[in-house]
Amino acid sequence: MSARLTRRQTLGYAGAALSAPLLSAPALAQGSAHVVVIGGGFGGASAARSLRRVAPDIRVTLVTDAPEFSTCPFSNLVIAGLREISEITFSYDALRAEGVEVRVDPAAALAPDRREVVLQSGDRLAYDRAIVSPGIDFVWDALPGGNPGMAASLPHAWKAGAQTLMLRDQIQAMPEGGTVIIAPPDNPFRCPPGPYERASLVAHYLSQHNPSAKVLIVDGKNQFSKQSLFTEGWEALYPGMISFVPFSDHGGLSAIDAGARRIETYFESFEADVINLIPPQSAASIVRDAGLTGTGLWCEIDGLTFESREAEHVHVIGDAAIVGDMPKSGFSASTQGKACAHAVAALLAQRTPERAYLMNTCYSLVGPEYGISVAGVYRSETGNNRLSSLPDSGGTSEAGDLPQLRRDEADYARGWYANITQELFGA
Amino acid sequence: MIFHHARRIARGVAAAGAVCAFGLASAGAAQEARPVNAESCTSCHGPGGVSLGAIPTIAGQDVAELDAALRGYRDGARQGTIMGRLVGPLSDAEIVEISAYFAALTGPEQ
Numbered sequence: 234m235s236a237r238l239t240r241r242q243t244l245g246y247a248g249a250a251l252s253a254p255l256l257s258a259p260a261l262a263q264g265s266a267h268v269v270v271i272g273g274g275f276g277g278a279s280a281a282r283s284l285r286r287v288a289p290d291i292r293v294t295l296v297t298d299a300p301e302f303s304t305c306p307f308s309n310l311v312i313a314g315l316r317e318i319s320e321i322t323f324s325y326d327a328l329r330a331e332g333v334e335v336r337v338d339p340a341a342a343l344a345p346d347r348r349e350v351v352l353q354s355g356d357r358l359a360y361d362r363a364i365v366s367p368g369i370d371f372v373w374d375a376l377p378g379g380n381p382g383m384a385a386s387l388p389h390a391w392k393a394g395a396q397t398l399m400l401r402d403q404i405q406a407m408p409e410g411g412t413v414i415i416a417p418p419d420n421p422f423r424c425p426p427g428p429y430e431r432a433s434l435v436a437h438y439l440s441q442h443n444p445s446a447k448v449l450i451v452d453g454k455n456q457f458s459k460q461s462l463f464t465e466g467w468e469a470l471y472p473g474m475i476s477f478v479p480f481s482d483h484g485g486l487s488a489i490d491a492g493a494r495r496i497e498t499y500f501e502s503f504e505a506d507v508i509n510l511i512p513p514q515s516a517a518s519i520v521r522d523a524g525l526t527g528t529g530l531w532c533e534i535d536g537l538t539f540e541s542r543e544a545e546h547v548h549v550i551g552d553a554a555i556v557g558d559m560p561k562s563g564f565s566a567s568t569q570g571k572a573c574a575h576a577v578a579a580l581l582a583q584r585t586p587e588r589a590y591l592m593n594t595c596y597s598l599v600g601p602e603y604g605i606s607v608a609g610v611y612r613s614e615t616g617n618n619r620l621s622s623l624p625d626s627g628g629t630s631e632a633g634d635l636p637q638l639r640r641d642e643a644d645y646a647r648g649w650y651a652n653i654t655q656e657l658f659g660a
Numbered sequence: 661m662i663f664h665h666a667r668r669i670a671r672g673v674a675a676a677g678a679v680c681a682f683g684l685a686s687a688g689a690a691q692e693a694r695p696v697n698a699e700s701c702t703s704c705h706g707p708g709g710v711s712l713g714a715i716p717t718i719a720g721q722d723v724a725e726l727d728a729a730l731r732g733y734r735d736g737a738r739q740g741t742i743m744g745r746l747v748g749p750l751s752d753a754e755i756v757e758i759s760a761y762f763a764a765l766t767g768p769e770q
């Protein structure tokens with residue numbers, strides 16, 4: 234790692250301002266500070282748009298790797314045939330209209346010591362501050378014989394798009410009475426309730442089109458998010474269709490035969506018609522290559538400004554970062570994008586960033602008219618990045634036979650999706 | 661008393677919004693000086709507090725009603741599916757500030 238990257242465990246933002254390299258002075262003096270945002274998903278689009286709103290004098294460039302973005306939220310509905318992929322896919326036109334300069338040219342390197350982002354085309358973007366929300370990559374090495382080629386027959390569908398459609402099509406083509414295996418990793422990973430929402434909506438599809446088929450969750454852990462609520466919903470809606478095999482019952486994956494669609498575990502082997510293999514994850518390669526993950530898999534940040542602990546002037550948000558107790562969700566990433574925009578605007582104006590009240594809610598659809606949720610609230614706080622779940626708040630929906638509540642939360646889940654995507658990408 | 665205070669802030673926010681309006685078409689962009697503590701709300705209630713779906717619109721509601729609703733959710737007097745889980749730790753002053761902000765926003769008509 235470059236010696237010029239300083240660890241900032243003890244140095245707060247105030248200290249950083251005092252020791253700010255001279256480089257930033259000219260841009261600031263001209264009132265045209267430049268912020269480069271990497272990643273046009275939940276965190277990046279939110280940060281870029283919020284920054285234009287909070288500080289219209291700051292120039293914002295958004296660097297993205299594709300002209301359109303398909304959301305993972307609601308992609309389980311696409312897998313279940315309940316929405317089209319076009320309904321969860323968005324362009325960056327609204328961001329352009331608000332003055333965000335959008336570059337569809339992936340970031341090839343981030344060089345914090347030169348305060349520069351190098352794009353795949355070779356173009357170089359100098360920044361006063363960078364906000365980085367590139368999401369996740371897969372740690373294939375952590376699987377027995379694991380390699381990225383496995384996704385060509387065992388789709389992860391953990392980044393939305395072609396993989397989502399592949400999984401949908403495989404499930405639709407399954408023989409009568411077939412088996413779908415969903416194999417989620419151990420924590421931490423993107424969207425803790427995601428695999429179980431997926432199991433639910435796949436079961437919904439099967440119950441209508443292939444009612445003797447089965448869904449088997451061969452899990453890398455023993456417990457999962459909203460477990461009792463999911464289990465209750467499965468018994469109510471899809472009795473006998475979904476089985477959960479906790480880690481302790483199988484002992485972990487020992488071999489994967491992609492061709493035969495078979496996975497071996499230490500205690501048992503499983504064959505299926507469709508295997509949704511969700512690999513273990515890390516922060517995306519752009520931040521790992523830049524050294525922002527230190528010796529770990531995720532980025533450590535300051536809990537007030539989201540500034541990396543490994544590099545000054547680089548702020549990391551979303552799934553790539555460890556943000557206290559906040560789960561890796563689209564809601565979290567977008568909320569962090571807004572708080573980070575406020576913090577970056579303050580820092581560029583030589584002001585002290587305010588603490589922010591951050592919320593997260595993960596809605597899950599157990600069925601189209603059966604919604605459940607888990608929520609948490611946090612306060613940003615400089616230094617040790619606790620962002621702990623605040624007391625007297627958060628938690629899951631009430632358990633029990635409450636059909637009206639489940640219907641209401643399904644409506645609110647759809648309302649949330651419509652509103653957050655409108656806020657991120659809508660005109 | 662508290663509501664008086666809130667109304668004053670509401671006018672302040674509206675005025676600030678007018679001053680820093682940047683000629684952008686969307687309502688959300690023109691009405692700024694959003695308190696950082698109100699940022700999470702719009703992910704559910706819609707940009708500028710104007711909702712597209714089943715979650716209620718909160719932009720342009722009466723400030724006293726917003727204030728009473730948030731206190732009700734916080735103190736357990738008002739029932740809901742989710743709000744009670746989200747506002748527990750908010751202080752009175754934060755509720756006043758957030759209510760003033762959404763009350764000053766323009767409602768859905770445009």
Ligand SMILES: Cc1cc2nc3c(=O)[nH]c(=O)nc-3n(C[C@H](O)[C@H](O)[C@H](O)COP(=O)(O)OP(=O)(O)OC[C@H]3O[C@@H](n4cnc5c(N)ncnc54)[C@H](O)[C@@H]3O)c2cc1C
Binds near residue numbers: 339390424596
């Ligand atoms: C099946 C599923 C269901 C989910 N459901 C929900 C839900 O209901 N609610 C919820 O809140 N969350 C949900 N999530 C989680 C949510 O998708 C993520 O937490 C969220 O997308 C994280 O936002 P992010 O900005 O960190 O990453 P992303 O949204 O993935 O955005 C990162 C973007 O950066 C791009 N990128 C990466 N590297 C580069 C580079 N070098 N140059 C340019 N661009 C780059 C990526 O391609 C991507 O477009 C779900 C996830 C899954 C998989």
